[in-house]
Amino acid sequence: MTAQVITVTSGKGGVGKTTAVANLATALAADGRKVVCIDGDIGLRNLDVILGLENRIVYDIVDVIEGRCKLKQAMIRDKHYPDLYLIPAAQTRDKNAVSPSDMIRICKELRPDYDFVIIDSPAGIERGFRNSIAAADRVLIVTNPEVSAVRDADRVVGILEAEEKGTPSLILNRLNPALVRNNDMLSAEDVLDLLGIQLIGVVPEDEAVIIGSNRGSPVVTDPRSRAGQAFRNIAKRLQGQDVPFMDLEQQNAIWSALQRLTGRK
Amino acid sequence: MEQITSLVQIKGIRDGLLATFTEAPWDDQRIALLAQIDERPAFFQGARLAMDVGLQVLKVNDLVDLRDQLSERNVVMWAVVGESPTTNQTSQLLGLATRISKPRPEEQRQFANTISDDTALFINKTLRSGTRVEYPGHVVVMGDVNPGAEIVAEGNVIVWGRVRGMIHAGAKGNRSAFICALDLSANQLRIADEISAMLKPQKDSKPEIASINSEGRLQAELWHSGIS
Numbered sequence: 080m081t082a083q084v085i086t087v088t089s090g091k092g093g094v095g096k097t098t099a100v101a102n103l104a105t106a107l108a109a110d111g112r113k114v115v116c117i118d119g120d121i122g123l124r125n126l127d128v129i130l131g132l133e134n135r136i137v138y139d140i141v142d143v144i145e146g147r148c149k150l151k152q153a154m155i156r157d158k159h160y161p162d163l164y165l166i167p168a169a170q171t172r173d174k175n176a177v178s179p180s181d182m183i184r185i186c187k188e189l190r191p192d193y194d195f196v197i198i199d200s201p202a203g204i205e206r207g208f209r210n211s212i213a214a215a216d217r218v219l220i221v222t223n224p225e226v227s228a229v230r231d232a233d234r235v236v237g238i239l240e241a242e243e244k245g246t247p248s249l250i251l252n253r254l255n256p257a258l259v260r261n262n263d264m265l266s267a268e269d270v271l272d273l274l275g276i277q278l279i280g281v282v283p284e285d286e287a288v289i290i291g292s293n294r295g296s297p298v299v300t301d302p303r304s305r306a307g308q309a310f311r312n313i314a315k316r317l318q319g320q321d322v323p324f325m326d327l328e329q330q331n332a333i334w335s336a337l338q339r340l341t342g343r344k
Numbered sequence: 345m346e347q348i349t350s351l352v353q354i355k356g357i358r359d360g361l362l363a364t365f366t367e368a369p370w371d372d373q374r375i376a377l378l379a380q381i382d383e384r385p386a387f388f389q390g391a392r393l394a395m396d397v398g399l400q401v402l403k404v405n406d407l408v409d410l411r412d413q414l415s416e417r418n419v420v421m422w423a424v425v426g427e428s429p430t431t432n433q434t435s436q437l438l439g440l441a442t443r444i445s446k447p448r449p450e451e452q453r454q455f456a457n458t459i460s461d462d463t464a465l466f467i468n469k470t471l472r473s474g475t476r477v478e479y480p481g482h483v484v485v486m487g488d489v490n491p492g493a494e495i496v497a498e499g500n501v502i503v504w505g506r507v508r509g510m511i512h513a514g515a516k517g518n519r520s521a522f523i524c525a526l527d528l529s530a531n532q533l534r535i536a537d538e539i540s541a542m543l544k545p546q547k548d549s550k551p552e553i554a555s556i557n558s559e560g561r562l563q564a565e566l567w568h569s570g571i572s
Contacts, residue, residue: 178416204439206415213412230473230492237472241437242408273490273508275470 080113082193084186085317086215087250090231092202094223095252095282098292099310100199101129106299106314108163112194115154117166117185119211120201121177124168131158131295132165141169141176143185150188159300174206179213186214195317204238212239218247219279224254224265233274248279250313255284256327280313282306283327351376359444360392360422370400374410381417394423394444402431407438429465429479436476464499471495471509478515491531497521506549510534519556528552528564538562 087100097120104116117140118126127133138153143166150166157163166185169176182198189196200211212218218239222232232249239247251267258264267281285306291298298307299314305325312322351373353364365373381388393414402424411421423441426432435442463481473492477483482499493509495501501513503525512534514521519536527549533540535555540562554564 175418179412180416209412209415226491230490233473233490234492237437237475238439240469240472241404243404273488275488 080191080194082113082115082186082190082196083317084190084196084198084214084216085219086119086198086200086211086217087219087221088200088208088211088235088247089202089221089228090204090235091222091228094221094228095288096202096221097125097129097199098288098297099219099221099250099252099282100126100197101292101297102299102307102310103314103317104163104195104197105130105157105160105297106311107195107197107317108157108160109299109311110314110318111162112318113162113192114160114195114197115164115166115189115193116197116199117182118168119177119182119198119207121168121207122170122173123201124170126199127155127165127167128295129292129297130165132167133295136167139167139169140185141172144177144181150185159296174201174210177207177210179210182210183214204235208235212242212244215244218244219250220247220274220276221250221252222270222274223252224259224267224270226265229265229270229273236274236276246276248277249274250279251281253284254281254327278324279316280309281324281327282309282313283325352380354380357394357444360394361388362394362396362444364396365398365400367399370402370406374406374413377410378413378417381414381419385417388417388419391419393419393421394425394441395421397424397426397431399427400431401428402426402434404434404437407434407440411438433477436478439474442478465497470505473509489525489530500524522553522555524551524553524567526551528554533562533564535562540564 087096089096100116104114107114116126118124127136132155135155138148140153142148143150143153153166154164186196198211201207220232220235222228236247251270255264259266271278283305285304287301287304288298288306291301298304299310301307309325315322351366351368354361363377407424414421423444424435425442425444432442465479465481465483468486470487471485471489471493473490476494478496480498483495483497483501485503485505488505489495489503489507489509491508496512496515498516500521501511501523506527507525507530509530510532511523511530513523514536517536521535523533533554538556551567552564553567554562557563
C-alpha cells in the first residue's frame with residue numbers, strides 16, 4: 080500500500096477546507112479505505128471539532144516533531160470508522176513549530192500503511208500553507224462562488240504551478256443554484272472559466288453541513304443530504320471512479336423538500 | 345572556512361538583512377550563506393533577508409529550495425534582486441519582491457541602456473492573481489490576465505486572451521503606447537499617466553485596442569485591421 084497524499088487548500092479562509100477534509104476522509108473511510116487526516120493549521124486547530132474527536136487529544140503533531148511521542152500515539156482513531164485517524168494540530172504553538180521537511184517525513188512514515196493521507200491546510204499562502212503542500216501528491220482547491228474567494232484560489236493555483244506541484248483540482252463549495260439562476264452568484268462555468276483547472280466536485284449550499292460540523296458528525300454520514308452526496312461523489316472520484324456530476328440546476332426548494340419527505344436522494 | 349563564508353556578504357539594511365552574491369556557482373554560495381546563518385543562529389533568528397544575486401540565473405527550484413532551508417532556520421526570504429530577466433520572473437512567480445527600498449542607481453541605468461525599444465517579453469501562460477510582470481519593453485501574453493494580476497510595461501502590451509487584471513502600458517510616460525487584447529474587460533487600464541476605470545464587460549467580446557486618443561483620453565475601441 081502506498082498512500083496518496085492529498086492537500087486541501089484555498090487561499091481564502093472560511094470557504095470550507097476543514098469541512099471538506101472531514102467529509103472526504105469520512106467518505107473514504109466509509110468506502111473501506113484506510114485514511115489519516117492531518118490538521119495543518121497549527122495554532123488554530125478545528126478539524127478535531129468537526130470530526131467530533133476534540134476530547135480525545137493527548138498528543139499532537141508538534142509533539143511528534145519534537146520527539147515527545149511516537150507518530151502512532153498522536154493518531155486518534157475515529158469514533159465510527161476504525162480505519163480513520165486524525166493527527167491533530169497543536170493549539171498552543173504557531174506555524175514555525177513545523178517545517179516542510181517535517182511534513183514530508185511524517186507523510187513518508189504514513190505512506191506504507193494507509194491509502195490516503197489528507198492534509199488540511201491553513202488559509203493564506205505563508206509558512207503553514209507551504210508546510211501543508213510540501214508532501215502533497217495531489218492538491219484540491221476549495222473555493223466558493225464569490226469573486227474574492229475565486230481570486231485567492233487563482234493566486235494559490237499560480238503558486239502551485241510556479242512551484243511545479245502540478246495542476247490542482249477544484250471543489251466548488253456552497254453553490255446556491257437558485258442564486259445562480261437569477262445571476263446573483265457566479266456559476267460553476269464562470270469559476271472554471273477563470274481558474275482553468277479541472278473540477279472534481281460541486282457541493283451545493285446545505286444547512287445540514289453546519290449542523291453536522293457542530294455535532295461532530297460530518298454531513299456525508301447523512302444519506303439524505305445533497306451536500307453529503309456531493310462529498311461522497313468526490314471521494315469516489317478520488318478513488319479513480321468515474322461518477323457523473325449531480326444535476327443541481329433542476330433542484331428547486333419545493334422539489335427537494337418533497338424528495339426529502341419521500342426519502343429519495 | 346574563511347574562504348567559503350566570504351563568498352556571500354551579509355549586511356544590515358533598513359528592511360532587514362541583505363545578502364550579496366557573487367558570480368561563483370550558485371550551490372557553493374547557497375551553502376556558504378546557510379553556513380553563515382548556522383554559525384550565529386541567534387543573530388539570524390526571525391530575520392528578513394533580501395538577496396542581491398547579481399547576474400545569477402535562478403530557476404524556481406533554486407529559490408524554493410533556499411527559501412525552505414532559510415525558513416527552517418526561521419529566516420524569511422522576502423526579496424531577490426538580480427539582473428537576469430529569468431531570475432526576476434522566477435521571483436515574481438514566487439511572490440518575492442524584486443526591488444528593495446534602497447535603489448541601485450548605477451546598475452539600473454546600465455540595465456536600461458542595454459534594452460532597445462523593440463524587445464518584447466513573451467509569456468506563454470495565463471497570469472494568475474498575485475503575479476506582477478514588469479518589463480522595460482513590450483509584453484506579449486499568450487493566455488489570460490486574471491483579476492489581481494498586473495503587467496507594467498514601458499512599451500505596448502498585447503494579450504491573446506482575456507484581460508481582467510491591471511495593465512499599464514507606456515509606464516515611463518510613452519503616450520503612444522497601446523494595449524490590445526481579444527477581450528479587454530479589465531478593471532483598470534493605464535497608458536502613461538492616463539487611467540481608465542472599469543471598461544464595461546461585454547457578453548460577446550471582440551478584440552479591442554486601447555490607446556490615448558486625440559483629446560488625450562484613454563479610450564478602448566473595437567479592433568479592425570488598419571487601425572494604426
